[in-house]
Amino acid sequence: MNSTAGTPIASKSVTWVSPGDITTSTESAVSAALERATQGGHWDTLEIDLRAARLVDSKGLNVIVSVIRKAGERGCRVRLVAPQTSVRRILAFTRIDRHAEVVDAGGRPV
Amino acid sequence: MPRDHSAGRLLVVDDDSATLRICDTLLRKEGYRVAVACSAAEARHIVAVEGTAAFAAVLSDFRMPTEDGLSLLSHLRSIDPSLSTILMTAEGEKDLVAQAMREGVNSYVDKPFAPKAVRDAVLAAVAATHRQRQLRHDASSARAVAATQRLLLGREAAKLGGRLRLSSRAHARAGGDFASVFGLGDDRFVVFVTDVSGHDLRAAYHSVYLQGVARGLLAEGADLVQVFTHLNRLLLDEWNTRGRIELSLAACAVAIDLRAQTSQLINCGLPCPRFSNNEGWSDVTSENGSSPLGWFDELPVMVSRPFAHGRLQFWSDGLDDLAERLGVSPLALNHRLQDEPSVLDLLPISAADDIIAASLDLSPSGSSPAGFPLIAESYSKPARDRIDDIQRYYEHSLRLALPTLAETTMVDALLCLREGLLNALDHGCGDDPAVLATVQVAFAPASQSLLLCISDTGAGHQFDLGNHEVAAACDLLTSHRGLIMMKNLSQNFTITSGGSRVTMEIPVALES
Numbered sequence: 001m002n003s004t005a006g007t008p009i010a011s012k013s014v015t016w017v018s019p020g021d022i023t024t025s026t027e028s029a030v031s032a033a034l035e036r037a038t039q040g041g042h043w044d045t046l047e048i049d050l051r052a053a054r055l056v057d058s059k060g061l062n063v064i065v066s067v068i069r070k071a072g073e074r075g076c077r078v079r080l081v082a083p084q085t086s087v088r089r090i091l092a093f094t095r096i097d098r099h100a101e102v103v104d105a106g107g108r109p110v
Numbered sequence: 111m112p113r114d115h116s117a118g119r120l121l122v123v124d125d126d127s128a129t130l131r132i133c134d135t136l137l138r139k140e141g142y143r144v145a146v147a148c149s150a151a152e153a154r155h156i157v158a159v160e161g162t163a164a165f166a167a168v169l170s171d172f173r174m175p176t177e178d179g180l181s182l183l184s185h186l187r188s189i190d191p192s193l194s195t196i197l198m199t200a201e202g203e204k205d206l207v208a209q210a211m212r213e214g215v216n217s218y219v220d221k222p223f224a225p226k227a228v229r230d231a232v233l234a235a236v237a238a239t240h241r242q243r244q245l246r247h248d249a250s251s252a253r254a255v256a257a258t259q260r261l262l263l264g265r266e267a268a269k270l271g272g273r274l275r276l277s278s279r280a281h282a283r284a285g286g287d288f289a290s291v292f293g294l295g296d297d298r299f300v301v302f303v304t305d306v307s308g309h310d311l312r313a314a315y316h317s318v319y320l321q322g323v324a325r326g327l328l329a330e331g332a333d334l335v336q337v338f339t340h341l342n343r344l345l346l347d348e349w350n351t352r353g354r355i356e357l358s359l360a361a362c363a364v365a366i367d368l369r370a371q372t373s374q375l376i377n378c379g380l381p382c383p384r385f386s387n388n389e390g391w392s393d394v395t396s397e398n399g400s401s402p403l404g405w406f407d408e409l410p411v412m413v414s415r416p417f418a419h420g421r422l423q424f425w426s427d428g429l430d431d432l433a434e435r436l437g438v439s440p441l442a443l444n445h446r447l448q449d450e451p452s453v454l455d456l457l458p459i460s461a462a463d464d465i466i467a468a469s470l471d472l473s474p475s476g477s478s479p480a481g482f483p484l485i486a487e488s489y490s491k492p493a494r495d496r497i498d499d500i501q502r503y504y505e506h507s508l509r510l511a512l513p514t515l516a517e518t519t520m521v522d523a524l525l526c527l528r529e530g531l532l533n534a535l536d537h538g539c540g541d542d543p544a545v546l547a548t549v550q551v552a553f554a555p556a557s558q559s560l561l562l563c564i565s566d567t568g569a570g571h572q573f574d575l576g577n578h579e580v581a582a583a584c585d586l587l588t589s590h591r592g593l594i595m596m597k598n599l600s601q602n603f604t605i606t607s608g609g610s611r612v613t614m615e616i617p618v619a620l621e622s
Binding site for chain 1 (some may be wrong): 226497498517521522525526528529591592594595598599
């Protein structure tokens with residue numbers, strides 16, 4: 001899977017850009033990519049850029065939830081960049097938006 | 111010895127009177143009737159008065175004052191592309207010859223010319239004109255047949271009011287797929303859809319001939335089995351003798367009695383008809399295939415059923431073939447065809463065969479089924495590995511059936527279908543290849559919603575989704591998230607049959 005892994009966007013932030021949908025078909029690759037992106041170094045915020053993700057299915061959500069949990073265990077937070085209405089809606093009704101910050105493409109909270 | 115060229119009148123154009131005389135004499139000796147003109151203007155005048163159809167070929171010199179021969183011949187071909195033309199050029203004018211050929215001139219003769227070269231060029235040109243005009247005539251006849259077919263189909267469908275929707279498209283201008291509605295009196299009708307082997311004028315003739323035989327038999331009181339038996343025997347005994355299949359007929363007939371509210375169906379060789387219920391859930395009317403008439407002695411059994419809220423849908427194999435090549439559900443293609451027959455002109459792939467599709471409303475009077483079926487597919491466990499392909503198939507099908515479906519509706523529907531199918535394959539099918547998961551999608555115009563149903567033949571299992579959903583949200587539980595997604599992305603979400611059947615409704619947003 002191609003991804004922009006481990007690119008520091010601020011002194012304590014790491015961003016990972018999803019290259020496409022996060023589904024049963026891509027969950028393993030996404031998990032591995034996120035693992036690599038968050039390995040080592042000091043960061044307090046992980047930004048997951050979902051702009052290219054048209055579909056995030058239940059397995060995809062589980063990958064995101066796992067990352068949120070891991071981040072929480074080490075006292076870090078996750079920010080989800082989700083401009084698509086459909087993805088934001090899913091993040092809302094699953095209440096993932098209460099465990100991670102959800103922002104639009106411009107970085108504004110939604 | 112002069113040949114008989116009585117049908118071929120020639121026009122020879124040259125500003126050199128000696129050349130005109132030589133050509134005139136030479137060609138008259140060959141049996142042609144010849145008109146001569148000493149300029150392009152005079153030639154234009156002659157053609158304007160007599161018409162291009164009066165001539166079988168035009169032979170013109172290139173170098174003439176005021177207007178050259180190539181300009182004249184191009185003008186004549188623009189009026190009548192079937193008229194063959196020959197350009198006379200000075201020897202060695204290769205660039206001119208190349209240009210003339212590009213502009214549609216049939217051939218050229220070098221000047222000074224040998225009589226044989228002129229004779230051969232004219233003979234070929236006249237033959238080409240006759241060929242082109244015959245083709246034009248045939249095409250015109252085909253268009254007339256096609257127009258008659260369309261007119262008759264419209265009239266046939268109207269006999270049953272809004273109950274019957276017919277859509278047809280011939281691969282050529284006219285074809286072998288046809289439908290008739292025979293009124294038998296007392297509110298009894300027979301809908302007869304046929305697909306004759308071949309898709310040309312001959313097939314159109316065969317189709318109408320066999321439909322006529324059926325009409326006569328029905329008028330004399332024969333039932334569907336008797337009609338099909340007679341047609342089968344006719345094809346076997348009169349057409350397909352000595353082991354060679356010359357003509358076969360795929361046919362499906364439905365006899366309906368509007369008063370008794372009953373129907374009878376027999377199908378020989380068409381794709382298996384489908385019945386969709388009030389919601390639009392669609393199923394085949396028989397698990398068994400059948401052969402076209404004219405192949406074997408045996409006939410399939412006629413199926414009787416009382417009226418029920420729903421639609422009977424049947425189509426020729428041309429629709430199945432096109433749907434497969436488009437990567438869409440035949441039900442979705444059928445739905446769009448019923449709505450917009452001209453969609454076939456817009457598709458990226460052309461139909462390779464004639465298509466006829468029919469949808470017959472079998473609901474009791476005064477009611478119509480709510481849902482139109484768009485997708486109905488069954489899968490076993492290994493389909494899990496193809497989930498992305500299956501998702502694309504759903505998307506293409508929905509995009510074709512409902513072209514203005516908004517992206518938000520599409521994504522919601524795809525997510526629900528994906529989650530539902532994976533859930534059924536993982537938990538319903540297990541590892542038993544005999545256990546199938548079925549996905550159904552229908553469109554309900556009245557409520558402007560997509561109706562989704564995912565079911566499996568497994569044992570199912572019960573659990574409290576409501577409580578689980580709350581706990582999952584609070585504690586970020588990962589199990590059963592697919593069900594939670596389906597419940598929240600849709601309306602009227604229901605789980606029945608011990609958890610093995612999920613239905614939901616997705617409001618349709620349309621883009622302008």
